[in-house]
Amino acid sequence: MGLPLAFNVELFTQLLVNGITLGSLYALIALGYSLVYGILKLLNFAHGDVYMIGAFAGYAALSLLGGPLSPNIALAPLIILMFLAAMIASGLLGVVIERFAYRPLRDAPRIAPLISALGVSFFLQNSALLLFGAQFRSYDSFVLGSKNPEFFEPGPLTDPLFVVKNVNIQLIQVIVLSTTVGLMVALTLLVAKTQLGKAMRATSYDREAAAMMGIDTDRVIASTFFIGSLLAGAAGVMFGLLFSQVFHFMGFLAGLKGFTAAVVGGIGSIPGAMLGGLLVGLAEAFAGGYLGGRWSDLTVFGILILVLLVRPSGLLGTPAIKKV
Amino acid sequence: MATGGDIPEVPARPDEGDRPRVGVDEWVASVEDRREERAGIAGLARRVDDVVPSWARLAAFGAVAASLPLWMDRGDLFAYGIFTLIYVLLGLGLNVVVGYAGLLDLGYVALFGFGAYFYALLSSEHYGIHWPSWVTFPVVVLSTALLGLVLGVPSRRLLGDYLAIVTLFFGQAFVVFVNAANPTVRGQGLTGGPNGIADIDANDLFGYELTTRRQQYWFILGVVLLVLTGLHFLSESRTGRAWRALREDPLAAEAMSIPVNRLKLMAFAFGAGIAGLTGCMFAAVLTAVTSGNFALPILITIYAVVILGGIGSLTGVVIGAIVINVSFQFLAPENPQDNARILFYAVVVLLLVIGIRPWWRLGAVLAGVLALGVVAHTVAEAVSPSWTAGAVVEGGRLSGVVSDWVIIPAGHDRFAPAAYIGLIVAILALTRIRGWWRTGLLIPTVYLSAIVWETSFVEQPAVARWILFGALLVFLMTVRPQGLLGTPRVEIV
Numbered sequence: 001m002g003l004p005l006a007f008n009v010e011l012f013t014q015l016l017v018n019g020i021t022l023g024s025l026y027a028l029i030a031l032g033y034s035l036v037y038g039i040l041k042l043l044n045f046a047h048g049d050v051y052m053i054g055a056f057a058g059y060a061a062l063s064l065l066g067g068p069l070s071p072n073i074a075l076a077p078l079i080i081l082m083f084l085a086a087m088i089a090s091g092l093l094g095v096v097i098e099r100f101a102y103r104p105l106r107d108a109p110r111i112a113p114l115i116s117a118l119g120v121s122f123f124l125q126n127s128a129l130l131l132f133g134a135q136f137r138s139y140d141s142f143v144l145g146s147k148n149p150e151f152f153e154p155g156p157l158t159d160p161l162f163v164v165k166n167v168n169i170q171l172i173q174v175i176v177l178s179t180t181v182g183l184m185v186a187l188t189l190l191v192a193k194t195q196l197g198k199a200m201r202a203t204s205y206d207r208e209a210a211a212m213m214g215i216d217t218d219r220v221i222a223s224t225f226f227i228g229s230l231l232a233g234a235a236g237v238m239f240g241l242l243f244s245q246v247f248h249f250m251g252f253l254a255g256l257k258g259f260t261a262a263v264v265g266g267i268g269s270i271p272g273a274m275l276g277g278l279l280v281g282l283a284e285a286f287a288g289g290y291l292g293g294r295w296s297d298l299t300v301f302g303i304l305i306l307v308l309l310v311r312p313s314g315l316l317g318t319p320a321i322k323k324v
Numbered sequence: 325m326a327t328g329g330d331i332p333e334v335p336a337r338p339d340e341g342d343r344p345r346v347g348v349d350e351w352v353a354s355v356e357d358r359r360e361e362r363a364g365i366a367g368l369a370r371r372v373d374d375v376v377p378s379w380a381r382l383a384a385f386g387a388v389a390a391s392l393p394l395w396m397d398r399g400d401l402f403a404y405g406i407f408t409l410i411y412v413l414l415g416l417g418l419n420v421v422v423g424y425a426g427l428l429d430l431g432y433v434a435l436f437g438f439g440a441y442f443y444a445l446l447s448s449e450h451y452g453i454h455w456p457s458w459v460t461f462p463v464v465v466l467s468t469a470l471l472g473l474v475l476g477v478p479s480r481r482l483l484g485d486y487l488a489i490v491t492l493f494f495g496q497a498f499v500v501f502v503n504a505a506n507p508t509v510r511g512q513g514l515t516g517g518p519n520g521i522a523d524i525d526a527n528d529l530f531g532y533e534l535t536t537r538r539q540q541y542w543f544i545l546g547v548v549l550l551v552l553t554g555l556h557f558l559s560e561s562r563t564g565r566a567w568r569a570l571r572e573d574p575l576a577a578e579a580m581s582i583p584v585n586r587l588k589l590m591a592f593a594f595g596a597g598i599a600g601l602t603g604c605m606f607a608a609v610l611t612a613v614t615s616g617n618f619a620l621p622i623l624i625t626i627y628a629v630v631i632l633g634g635i636g637s638l639t640g641v642v643i644g645a646i647v648i649n650v651s652f653q654f655l656a657p658e659n660p661q662d663n664a665r666i667l668f669y670a671v672v673v674l675l676l677v678i679g680i681r682p683w684w685r686l687g688a689v690l691a692g693v694l695a696l697g698v699v700a701h702t703v704a705e706a707v708s709p710s711w712t713a714g715a716v717v718e719g720g721r722l723s724g725v726v727s728d729w730v731i732i733p734a735g736h737d738r739f740a741p742a743a744y745i746g747l748i749v750a751i752l753a754l755t756r757i758r759g760w761w762r763t764g765l766l767i768p769t770v771y772l773s774a775i776v777w778e779t780s781f782v783e784q785p786a787v788a789r790w791i792l793f794g795a796l797l798v799f800l801m802t803v804r805p806q807g808l809l810g811t812p813r814v815e816i817v
Contacts, residue, residue: 043488043489096752100752100755100798100802101798101801101802104802105801105802105805108801108805109426109805111422111426111428112801112805113801114428114488115428115627115631115797115801116797116798116801116802118430118624118627118797119624119793119794119795119796119797119798119801120794120798121794122620122621122624122790122793122794122797123791123794123795123798124794125790125794126787126790126791126794127744127748127791129787130744130780130781130784130787130788130791131741131744131745252620256489256492256493256496259489263486263489297500298497298500301493301496301497304489304490304493305490305493308486308490312486
């Protein structure tokens with residue numbers, strides 16, 4: 001422990017690569033918080049658990065297609081199907097949560113939906129515990145796609161793709177990064193160019209006025225939940241592929257970090273969520289690499305507190321103006 | 325039920341549903357809701373609550389509670405008596421922060437933990453310090469209040485939701501600190517890491533040690549009555565009124581020259597002080613503290629206590645604590661499964677009795693459920709004997725009936741999860757439909773809930789209770805956000 005005496009370029013670069021991968025995962029979670037907060041001013045505590053359910057849905061798809069040791073289909077369609085299953089399951093779950101836990105509280109005091117969200121989060125966590133048990137489930141991404149999985153021959157996912165001066169970049173990291181970038185570009189286009197995006201922006205600006213202009217705000221909100229949860233589901237599969245393990249409690253910490261990313265970048269702002277995600281991922285990777293693993297979480301929380309105290313609206317957020 | 329019989333029938337609202345009605349004054353529009361407020365069991369409870377004066381309620385509660393040790397054995401007194409009182413105190417403290425001041429504090433359980441750990445450090449073998457209670461109590465309460473004050477400082481700048489997350493982080497950080505950081509002070513780990521601190525001294529009354537369960541129970545009861553009295557006067561005081569004004573609308577309160585920031589900090593410190601006080605007695609009763617006692621599940625339980633009874637109501641907190649702790653203990657893993665089973669079926673029947681209004685409809689549902697069970701069981705057995713060959717978890721008189729009525733398949737791993745998910749879907753569907761369709765769907769739903777109980781929940785009562793508490797929070801928030809005795813809040817636009 002402690003700072004290394006000489007600056008090690010290889011270690012630094014490796015941590016940079018790991019941090020960016022991790023950060024893209026957090027950015028996807030943060031986007032879900034940001035989208036929902038932007039529209040409803042609601043902090044969706046259950047978002048981390050939607051991400052957890054996404055990871056389990058990916059695992060279920062993997063098991064249905066033959067399991068990690070003997071998949072029935074080729075690697076590329078397998079991974080695509082896992083992503084699709086997780087994204088659809090999470091998206092639908094998000095819509096159901098919104099419909100039954102938040103919509104009845106649209107005009108309630110602000111504390112009510114927060115407590116409801118807390119209840120949903122706890123309910124999902126323990127339902128997963130009941131359905132899947134307390135043991136960790138493994139994606140076995142190490143042997144996924146390998147020719148001889150029984151002999152633990154590494155598969156292409158974790159095989160170093162490029163090795164530049166001992167810095168290794170795995171195929172899975174490239175997949176995670178490119179999927180994230182693709183999803184973010186799609187989201188940005190959706191919000192900026194489509195009619196739904198326009199409706200979302202209008203609803204987030206002023207829900208009542210939007211309703212008076214003929215926008216079906218309930219549908220817009222449901223779509224927002226679908227999109228945000230879908231991104232979380234994708235992040236869940238990415239976590240499973242990167243770290244191999246999924247378990248019922250994984251959503252809690254990931255949710256907190258995703259939220260931190262959203263706040264650091266400026267909640268309600270889409271580029272802010274991406275930036276915040278990267279910052280949190282990098283902070284965690286570097287704190288873990290240089291200070292030791294048990295400090296990585298505390299560093300992330302420290303950043304959150306600092307940002308909240310110094311610039312409560314986040315790096316890219318606009319300060320909220322209170323109207324009387 | 326004869327309640328509310330004098331209120332004329334209200335015609336169905338034209339726009340049934342929950343779309344915002346633009347241009348309708350909400351206070352006028354919600355007149356039916358307010359009338360409904362007075363009907364039914366909850367309305368009855370509210371009216372009783374309004375009529376009975378507060379000193380009479382306190383006296384009645386004190387008298388009944390004080391007689392508990394006279395007819396309960398030691399184990400029951402510990403599980404049902406002492407723990408209920410602990411939850412009452414925790415609920416009262418949280419009620420000050422959430423109920424009076426309207427601040428969502430998710431780090432509350434860490435303050436409780438801080439109090440317990442601090443008491444443990446000051447009176448145990450850990451460092452060999454054995455201070456008497458009349459010294460430790462004020463020291464712990466004041467320092468916990470101070471910690472609450474420090475935690476409250478960011479709240480001056482933060483919106484409600486940010487405050488929630490910062491305090492949640494604080495709670496998480498406390499568990500990490502106690503468990504993993506465990507810094508070495510004077511030759512040994514400050515918090516004892518995952519093992520916690522053991523051999524904690526009992527509370528004492530000026531030298532007289534309270535070692536038996538009865539003495540501890542009566543001591544805590546005395547503290548509870550004192551705190552209840554104090555909070556009653558506090559909530560009627562100038563400060564209490566100012567807190568409520570702050571809760572309803574911080575901006576308007578500020579405009580009325582109410583010192584918003586100072587009041588927020590006061591609420592935080594007050595709630596924290598009560599949490600610290602509870603921690604002292606909790607540590608002494610358990611004689612050991614570990615970080616697991618102060619984690620997220622306990623926080624959810626305290627919130628359930630406060631919300632069930634009604635945010636902002638003292639009587640509500642007491643009732644909430646009794647209901648929550650009794651069901652909590654019934655669902656404890658070490659409790660005989662027969663008790664949990666009886667509680668489950670009793671609650672289901674009770675919910676049906678409360679929820680279904682004309683008695684003949686209730687009779688139809690109950691008869692339908694019984695008939696459905698018999699038919700389903702017979703059909704399943706005829707199709708394949710393995711469908712009903714699953715072992716019933718033994719326990720008491722009901723298990724014989726259950727094995728002939730509920731489908732418990734043997735060797736169908738996917739059945740239990742499928743039944744669970746089916747039950748959730750059925751319950752969600754129930755909230756969407758009305759009239760006879762609803763009554764019709766209710767019958768299979770009740771039967772399905774019995775299947776889920778017998779195939780999944782009865783084997784894992786600890787998981788089941790967390791699931792039920794989580795669902796309870798959502799249910800209460802969507803159906804009756806003010807709880808049993810709380811005042812419905814009106815948002816005037």
